[in-house]
Amino acid sequence: MAKTAVLTPQNRDFPRWYQDVLAKAELAENGPVRGTIVIRPYGYAIWERMQSEIDQRIKSLGVANAYFPLFIPQSYFEKEAEHVEGFAPELAVVTIGGGKKLEEPVVVRPTSETVINSYFAKWIQGHRDLPLLVNQWANVVRWELRPRLFLRGTEFLWQEGHTAHVSEADARAFALRVLDEVYRDFMVEVMAVPVLCGRKTTRERFAGAETTWTCEGMMRDGKALQMGTSHELGQNFSRPFDISFLDEDGGQSYAWQTSWGASTRLMGALVMAQGDDAGLRLPPRLAPVQVVVVVARGEGQVSEGAQSVAGALRSAGMRVEIDGRVESSFGRRVVDWELKGVPVRVEMGPRDLERGEAVLARRQRGSKETVPLDGLVPAVHHALEETQTAMLQEATAFRADHTHEADSVDEAIEACAEGFATLPLSALGADGEDRVNAAGVSVRCLLGADGGPPEIDTPEAGLVAILGRAY
Amino acid sequence: MAKTAVLTPQNRDFPRWYQDVLAKAELAENGPVRGTIVIRPYGYAIWERMQSEIDQRIKSLGVANAYFPLFIPQSYFEKEAEHVEGFAPELAVVTIGGGKKLEEPVVVRPTSETVINSYFAKWIQGHRDLPLLVNQWANVVRWELRPRLFLRGTEFLWQEGHTAHVSEADARAFALRVLDEVYRDFMVEVMAVPVLCGRKTTRERFAGAETTWTCEGMMRDGKALQMGTSHELGQNFSRPFDISFLDEDGGQSYAWQTSWGASTRLMGALVMAQGDDAGLRLPPRLAPVQVVVVVARGEGQVSEGAQSVAGALRSAGMRVEIDGRVESSFGRRVVDWELKGVPVRVEMGPRDLERGEAVLARRQRGSKETVPLDGLVPAVHHALEETQTAMLQEATAFRADHTHEADSVDEAIEACAEGFATLPLSALGADGEDRVNAAGVSVRCLLGADGGPPEIDTPEAGLVAILGRAY
Numbered sequence: 001m002a003k004t005a006v007l008t009p010q011n012r013d014f015p016r017w018y019q020d021v022l023a024k025a026e027l028a029e030n031g032p033v034r035g036t037i038v039i040r041p042y043g044y045a046i047w048e049r050m051q052s053e054i055d056q057r058i059k060s061l062g063v064a065n066a067y068f069p070l071f072i073p074q075s076y077f078e079k080e081a082e083h084v085e086g087f088a089p090e091l092a093v094v095t096i097g098g099g100k101k102l103e104e105p106v107v108v109r110p111t112s113e114t115v116i117n118s119y120f121a122k123w124i125q126g127h128r129d130l131p132l133l134v135n136q137w138a139n140v141v142r143w144e145l146r147p148r149l150f151l152r153g154t155e156f157l158w159q160e161g162h163t164a165h166v167s168e169a170d171a172r173a174f175a176l177r178v179l180d181e182v183y184r185d186f187m188v189e190v191m192a193v194p195v196l197c198g199r200k201t202t203r204e205r206f207a208g209a210e211t212t213w214t215c216e217g218m219m220r221d222g223k224a225l226q227m228g229t230s231h232e233l234g235q236n237f238s239r240p241f242d243i244s245f246l247d248e249d250g251g252q253s254y255a256w257q258t259s260w261g262a263s264t265r266l267m268g269a270l271v272m273a274q275g276d277d278a279g280l281r282l283p284p285r286l287a288p289v290q291v292v293v294v295v296a297r298g299e300g301q302v303s304e305g306a307q308s309v310a311g312a313l314r315s316a317g318m319r320v321e322i323d324g325r326v327e328s329s330f331g332r333r334v335v336d337w338e339l340k341g342v343p344v345r346v347e348m349g350p351r352d353l354e355r356g357e358a359v360l361a362r363r364q365r366g367s368k369e370t371v372p373l374d375g376l377v378p379a380v381h382h383a384l385e386e387t388q389t390a391m392l393q394e395a396t397a398f399r400a401d402h403t404h405e406a407d408s409v410d411e412a413i414e415a416c417a418e419g420f421a422t423l424p425l426s427a428l429g430a431d432g433e434d435r436v437n438a439a440g441v442s443v444r445c446l447l448g449a450d451g452g453p454p455e456i457d458t459p460e461a462g463l464v465a466i467l468g469r470a471y
Numbered sequence: 472m473a474k475t476a477v478l479t480p481q482n483r484d485f486p487r488w489y490q491d492v493l494a495k496a497e498l499a500e501n502g503p504v505r506g507t508i509v510i511r512p513y514g515y516a517i518w519e520r521m522q523s524e525i526d527q528r529i530k531s532l533g534v535a536n537a538y539f540p541l542f543i544p545q546s547y548f549e550k551e552a553e554h555v556e557g558f559a560p561e562l563a564v565v566t567i568g569g570g571k572k573l574e575e576p577v578v579v580r581p582t583s584e585t586v587i588n589s590y591f592a593k594w595i596q597g598h599r600d601l602p603l604l605v606n607q608w609a610n611v612v613r614w615e616l617r618p619r620l621f622l623r624g625t626e627f628l629w630q631e632g633h634t635a636h637v638s639e640a641d642a643r644a645f646a647l648r649v650l651d652e653v654y655r656d657f658m659v660e661v662m663a664v665p666v667l668c669g670r671k672t673t674r675e676r677f678a679g680a681e682t683t684w685t686c687e688g689m690m691r692d693g694k695a696l697q698m699g700t701s702h703e704l705g706q707n708f709s710r711p712f713d714i715s716f717l718d719e720d721g722g723q724s725y726a727w728q729t730s731w732g733a734s735t736r737l738m739g740a741l742v743m744a745q746g747d748d749a750g751l752r753l754p755p756r757l758a759p760v761q762v763v764v765v766v767a768r769g770e771g772q773v774s775e776g777a778q779s780v781a782g783a784l785r786s787a788g789m790r791v792e793i794d795g796r797v798e799s800s801f802g803r804r805v806v807d808w809e810l811k812g813v814p815v816r817v818e819m820g821p822r823d824l825e826r827g828e829a830v831l832a833r834r835q836r837g838s839k840e841t842v843p844l845d846g847l848v849p850a851v852h853h854a855l856e857e858t859q860t861a862m863l864q865e866a867t868a869f870r871a872d873h874t875h876e877a878d879s880v881d882e883a884i885e886a887c888a889e890g891f892a893t894l895p896l897s898a899l900g901a902d903g904e905d906r907v908n909a910a911g912v913s914v915r916c917l918l919g920a921d922g923g924p925p926e927i928d929t930p931e932a933g934l935v936a937i938l939g940r941a942y
Contacts (some may be wrong), residue, residue: 029590031539031540031542031586032540032543032544032547032586032589033540033542033543033544033577036540036541036542037538037540038537038538038539038540038590039537039538040537041535041536041537041605043537044535044536044537044538045535045536047538048536064512064515064516065512065515065516065519066509066510066511066512066514066515067508067509067510067515067518067628068502068509069502069503069504069507069508069509069626070507070579070610070612070626071502071504071507071563071612071625071626072503072504073503073504076503088570089569089570090569091567091568091569091570092542092565092567092568092569093565093566093567093568094563094564094565094566094579095564095565095566095567096562096563096564096566096576097562097563097564097614097625098560098561098562098563098614098615098616099559099560099562099614105567106504108541108565108579115502115503118503119500119509134512138610139541139609139610141541141542143568143569143570144569145569154542154568155540155541155542157538
């Protein structure tokens, strides 16, 4: 069948399948400088939908967007010891500006804690200035030796939130709200990717953080992808940057901070968690095109019929495109829409129109049904709703099938060839993280007994480690 | 009066007034690296509204957003002679990546013609691939010796559109549609700034363009600001980048191209074209906060009353904020909202509430009226509509008052001390542009007899030059 010939099958070569989908669905390609990316219009339309959904959630927490400079003086980086150590090997440095050698070279931001906190220090004077809740959508640069489109790049797009609070408890609560109400909610409810939300081990946390919280998703090859992180920074930045405030008792205190980010890596997660051998599959809530009306043959009346169907679907609030390229083969166009992952296809030919019918094809389960035109709007609406639910169920079942409850480190490492392993933290032991790392496995996160992010003071005995091979 | 003491008056020192407004309305401040900018949350909220309005207009022309890399190989820049000459003095160059000296230094994009066109060459094969219409929202870097917040910066945010067409006529028509339907429409209908849309002289055109079309606004000091440009690139990029296609007759042709951009410079234009001695004034269609409900005194009932008023206004589709900071002085908060330029203020105190009234204050004309609560929604709606219209009328009248119809070069130069001068192109003469430039004046654009952009083949005798001192 033509359908399976378009892409390398997932189970034959997953990385190759991934590259094929990015190219053939016209999502992205390599930029001219190593590690950079060109996000093509169809890929960018999906990213714009992601941005809009994430941005709404961020704003509903009372966070305002702002913009800070791309260029950061090198000296700013040296103020937080762990932070500079973590980022130094990845920095891109501008040494020439306006044709002249610069007196002080400037770093292209790999993340903006240093520059943003230098402004927080000016803007925060008293406790009434807190909490200060800021986010920016920006490009960042981290020189990458093993780049991979959307997953690891020299340049990527992201949002980075930065907040300051009066107390450690407030900062922690906010970091966890972002994890749950922004990231988990978006990933589960919109992307239909069931994520594990937990705490990173000390080894895996962000350079400069006290605690890092993470959302980890499972890809269709069983590997883990870190999809978003939320950090408690404690007073690690507020002390060197002098972000202090007059508290209610008249004393001077350093602020407690968080930072959190999610990036175009989510595009990679989407492809790898939801795609199949025919290409991308988009959950309807995320899809820039939810329904494509494909005109099979015959321009005149069919084209008018397609316009009228598309109009009715749009009036019902759906995002609809018409494919009237009757000069190209119908089969080829269908393959193309499957590659692009559009959730519902409405196919219309002259005979369908005569009978007052259309064919409704669902991308998620690959089914087709004939629907009378006067019942098309509710049928498409229903198909979109069912698709959204079914994709989350399918991904959740896939993860369950590929998660092994292990009792020992060796058993966990073995299980990670297929997917995730759970292991009681007590069974990981003191040298367990070294051992799993040596085998190419990492502790993705620690969960509490309820499967969610554990309270910070949960005794080790109550924690479960999630292990996997990671992107 | 407290009101006039807050800012340096415009007529005393306009540049100082501008800096004061940016700082006190919390719009922006300088970044740590010379020429960079921090756009603060309130400033960024206005920019987000600008982006949204411009983006809608761009998409309605069938243009799709995409993203191309920040880093461009130096060699790409050398393919178009005028382009490299125009940009070479302003480039920022990365020479170190990941701790090592790079073999080929990379340029931080000052504009993306070169990198985008290298992809257009791959994506365009046949005439069915045309027109190709792409836009990106991005940061760009131009090393700036005399930076000025929002007006000229080492880094700024913008959109840059890039298109390819089958014919010169198609490219020209598209460049002019962007000028009219995106830029002019946004500037006039949303920003309430009357702009002159015309053609640049050869000397003033974009480096690499055949023709540059521009929108020029007048600021409150009578100076001109270029607010957006749309370029016909001819085949200047399609030839060196080999963007060719198989045309309908089976021949191979080079594409005809356009590029066009508008930037955060529009924020500077907004402040300078609409502000007054009390601060910023926002046209209602642009304002992130259209109405602020200011609770004068008394928390309980008044606060409830304010909530109910705000709810009613929001239900009517308005963007509303409540100021319940009764611990701060009422007068100071009013000054602050005037600085921030919120078009309508609804003031509510206990006595107003008892009487079933509120005070409606309009920022544009500085008036106040008492309005019964049950008529507040239509009254505010009406005030917003009137404000939008009045701001455009006021700015149009200001421009007319500060535009002199000159007959000679000397008269035009003298008139430019106060504002714009019009001069028949025939009266400018062969050396006229040299003479006005020497006097610090420039030809802002050429207009046709109807005051709009002239047909490309209009004889010189039919053209009028607009002269002014420019930012």
